[in-house]
Amino acid sequence: MTIQGEQIIGQAISKGGQGTVHAIEAATGTRMEPAFGGADKADLDRACALAEAAFDAYRETSLEARARFLETIADEILALGDALVERCMAESGLPRGRIEGERGRTMGQLRLFAGVLRDGGYLDARIDPAMPDRQPMPRPDLRLRNVPLGPVAVFGASNFPLAFSVAGGDTASALAAGCPVVVKAHSAHPGTSELVGRAVHAAVGKCGMPEGTFSLIFAAERAIGEGLVADPRIKAVGFTGSRTGGTALMRIAANRPEPIPVYAEMSSINPVLLFPGALAERGAAIGKAFVGSLTLGAGQFCTNPGLVVAIEGEGLDAFLKGAEEALVAAPAAVMLTPGICSAYAKGVGAVEGHASVSVVAKGQAGETLRGQAALFRVSAADFVGSAELQEEMFGSASIVVVCRDAGEMTQVVSALEGQLTAAIHIAQADHEAARAVLPLLERKAGRILVNGFGTGVEVAHAMVHGGPYPSTADGRSTSVGSKAIERFLRPVCYQDLPDGLLPDALKDANPLGLWRRMDGTMTAPKA
Template sequence: MEIKGELLIGARAVKAQGTAVQAINPATNEALQPVFHGGSQQHVEQAATLAWQAFDPYRATGLEQRAAFLELIASEILALGDELIVRAMAETGLPRARLEGERGRTVGQLRLFAQVVRAGHWLDVRIDPAQPERQPLPRADLRQRQIPLGPVAVFGASNFPLAFSVAGGDTASALAAGCPVIVKAHSAHPGTAELVGRAIQSAVAKAGLPEGVFSLLFGSGSEVGSALVSHPFIKAVGFTGSRSGGTALMQLAAARAEPIPVYAEMSSINPVFLLSAALASRAAAIGKGFAASLTMGAGQFCTNPGLVLALDGAELETFLSSAAEALAQAAAQTMLTPGIHRAYCQGIDQLQGLPGVSRVATGLAETGPNQAQAGLYLTDAETFMADERMSAEIFGASSLVIRCRSIDDMLKVAEHLEGQLTATLQLDDADLALAQQLLPVLERKAGRILCNGYPTGVEVCQAMVHGGPFPATSDSRTTSVGSAAILRFLRPVCYQDLPQGLLPDALQDGNPLALRRLLDGVSS
């Protein structure tokens, strides 16, 4: 399939005239063809109008039709074949195996949401039949279901060109809920975005759906994104990216005449707590495993372990030595863009220049453009809590170890932390008492708590939570990964005393969709 550098507005492909967007191969600094041009407010208007026109017909589709549509998108992405992988490799510097795995995850989550749609549990049907004889007052017939919010604006992520971008989790869950989607592609991988966008566009046509169910826009500045979030036809936003970018969108959405939710996944340093018995029994192994997690994918994961807490002592020294030895053999890896590499280097320079921070180890030196040299640094609890700059996320393979003098120090640091996507406990049976002290704190701080593992790697499944208190996300009640992600794009509607002929199928007495429902408080 030829990459043409075009916007996809409904069924049309449009050549824009805005600011140029051109992908750079970060491994070579080579500019890739073609040149894309950003859209305008007029293009946003066209896409939003089509999405609004498509909303009622699309949300009225049956469960089977919508599930089949999601599966069709998955098939169309697979049909792109190796062309998609080769282009994504050129635009991101990521290796083939990583991108093939990410394509599998992208297709898998589309198929997961197809299963979710068919099951219908997300409709959360509740029926309280009329009780006309109830004293002292009769009860009306009350029935509730969830309906989609409306068209959703999705912002593609830099670090996952497939799984968190055009057909990623935000798009898949919004489409599953019955919401048309307009994607603002990330400028780092526009060719990859266009290929996937054309696959979705093809699926919309083959499924016989209104063209406005999907559009794809480009833009290098804030014009397109701001216009999308501000448009009255947009009813929710999905975003994965920086804290500054997410908070800017939140402010835009809140300033609208009709404020809308922004589901932004932003900033997390994912603390790892090394408890004493675990360190005493396997400090070297923990150090080696930690280094592998830290350097995976050049550290360009939102769940990268950027903070480590442990009690001072010989066991901590063993961990540090093991991690340092592993990092000393870790090759520098190409980062996603020159800008991300620049920000990583600036973050490292600031961190190691702070008073009270010492360098423990670094990885092998850079051998090519935009490569990140891993780094491990050390401070103490008092110094960490006194300087908020140490809590800032450094997007890349960098981590800070906090040497705690006591359990009280560790608990104070845990309380001091901002909201996180994950928190990890490395523990043995003898550590359970301390873990029980930490657990209530970590439940308040993080969306996912791990034991004897590492936070990198997010399973797409029913129980996953990829979210957490601010600034990890803008809404701690939600997840951007897993089947519960669909709930972000729904709202409840109650129907009182409507005749059967007006009720949606999900609420009718005969239960024609064979859904699990709460009938007068009893699940049936």
Template sequence: MTFEPHGKHLIAGTWTAGETTFRSKPAHGPAHDFSVGTPALVDQAVEAAEEAFWTYAYTSRAERAAFLEAIADEIEARGEAITQVGTEETGLPEGRLQGERGRTTGQLRMFAKHILDGAYLDRRHDAALPDRAPAPRPELLMMQRPIGPVAVFGASNFPLAFSTAGGDTASALAAGCPVVVKGHGAHPGTAEIVAEAIHAAIEKTGMPKGVFSLVQGGDRLVGQALVQHPLIKAVGFTGSLGGGRALFDLCAQRAEPIPFFGELGSVNPMFVLPEAAKARGTQLGQGWAGSLCMGAGQFCTNPGIAVVIEGPEADAMIDAARAALAETGSQVMLTEGIAGAYAEGAAQIAGQSGVEALLTSDHGPREARPFLFRVSAKDWLNNHSLTEEVFGPLGLVVTVKDEAEMLKVAKSFEGQLTATVQMDDADAAQARRLLPVLERKAGRVLANGFPTGVEVCDTMVHGGPYPASTNFGATSVGTMAIRRFLRPVCYQNLPAALLPKDLEDIAAG
């Protein structure tokens, strides 16, 4: 199946052309023209979302689950075309796009099942106590309710799972919130075909047309108009620290401040404990190299920093990592801009005091090859710039003198999505002392593995203290993601006929 994009926005069920266009920059294949988003189009989409809210927020959980299932069905029906346009635009291999499509449909179906269960509503009931002294208690019921229209920004590195119908959109729709997506300029064709799938699901299930809109890329004014629109009640974002922080500040400066759920940046430190380094340092070095290079290093969970106690065991691990990285070929990056930022980041690290370059490389304008650097804990602790994320297959080894210095390095990290401990049984005592620091720093702590690859399930936390994300109590992956778009409402002494249907059984009981 060949896909030829028409290049229009989807505004409340209508494919709408803009006054101007931009041309896509695919990694390979033909370029196409797409309409440029504008604040006026944003306003139309958000107004339609607000109108749709009054119907959609009061649909049954079964109706919304059927809608989510229909979106997944429609995406699967377009599977070959999605792979075609996605690989052309991003340069990602077919297998990666197929796997990501499965994750996208899987999380839509997961949220459908989750809302049918009903536990997410957190329903509570305190019966009336009319005879209580010195004052009677009224009947009180509580449940979670959708907050209103949600803005979602498509991510560059996940054209499906974190974009048009990705986790933010799926969880917001599951909660009962209409969604307005700002498409990412790196993959507008992929955004368009997925929007077609959502549109088909809306028509199939009879949902209000304003429940979903896609506004394609534009300048910064489009994103600003979206987060500052008075009818938008929350924002989901995955992207750079600079861009995300600017939007976060705009949300906070509104007349009505709203939550900004941004995933911004993480270096995902890996701590290699002594006995693990002694027993399997070579294996750990090879595994770390593979994780660093997965997807050209363009994962938010890329373990960019390894912390290890200096000595022959550390040297063996580093040598193994360097050898594995040296054998890694050039990989296409998502955009020329990302490739340029990667090269600039590598050059900045190479120029820092105390940093030793172990592996450097040359690459083309949209390609990346690995870099590997080494620095002592002393120099690391004196240079905050070394803690900043470099988006790509770059590794930095921080060597420490002993356990005390490793703990000091761990405490110096800012918030992270993940923190990893490589350990053997004999390292348990040191790991136990390290864990309180790591669980305070990261949303996910793992042992004897690598953080690339995020399981979509009930227990997953994909978030963390700032700057990993802007809300340390939230996750953008897993069923808990729905909590971002809900708020508790207490109903006091309401007649049964006025209560939400989801409270009828509890009130009767």
């Protein structure tokens, strides 16, 4: 497959005619060929109409057919071969190892949801059998299953050009749920998007899925993405990006005649709490490991450790020294886009210019389009009084908040907004202090880690990549892991339906072999 600059609307591949989107080589800032044609309103309308037309047929495909479809998408992505890896490296500035790893993760996500479908537990099948003789009123036969919400709009993320873009986590979970997907490609990696879009397009054809199951558009103007969220046929939105972008989509969705859920993953500074015992035991080592997490992928992770909270003392000094030593050796790194690079420089400059902030260390300076790592420090009192210091610097920059005692640590954590992750570094002697702070961390973050950093997000059943606002628009959900499918479901109850009219998930004979709640009790399928 070669990149043609074309959009994919159902089974039709064509060049959009409203403006153009150009890929920019991240390392050099030069424009890459070809130009991508932007969608116009008619394209958008066609994509939504096809998605709507596909919905009833697609959602009634069998669990096995949908599982194979997801696996076929994974196979087709792999079949794109090195052309995908190289284009993605050029567009994102990320190194080969990272892109190959991300491709593996993307395929892993699709396969995880294939497993979720074969398990069928996500349907939450429940049966409360009729009680015809109950007094004073008989009980009807009640059965419940989850059904998909409808067509879903997905906005690709700049920082995960594969794993959170065209066939990334949002698309995989929506397709698994039974929702057709319309993707608005991120302009940071249009070529990668087209290639992956063609892989999904091929899988739709090979698996005989309805035409409108998947569409991919490029947008030269903001109005197209906004129009996608406003379209009455779209029933939910998946987005990963900035707080400004996410809250704009939330507003559009809330003001529709029919409001719809927006799952926007926005910004997080991922506090890392260093406890005295851990610092005394291994302060320098933690400092070094911290810099490894901070500079990974040029710091362009939603889970990047943008804040360190610790009590002053020798242990913290050791941490700072270890971090400084590692940081000064950190090379400047190519950032995803020129825009992200300049926003990072601006954010770092604002913190550096802040009256109460001082510099701990900086990484190596680099040529243009590279981000220079930076570590700052501020007192707890100053941090709590400066809400602007909680703003995410999207890149390898972090602030150490120096507390006088445990009480100040708690004050700092209390003042934080919602976060994707919160990490604590502890030794045995810190367990009681950690126990005391855990309830607070549970209220602030979707994931709590011990003696690690949040930058590795495992794709698993127990993962939560989500958290209270503003880390996400809706802290009741996760965008990574098998539980992500729940975002695109709603329950329907069937009362007194004859067995022949019930969906297979709820028929007496349990043809899908599901675990079901019978009168509230989890019940295994009969062998």
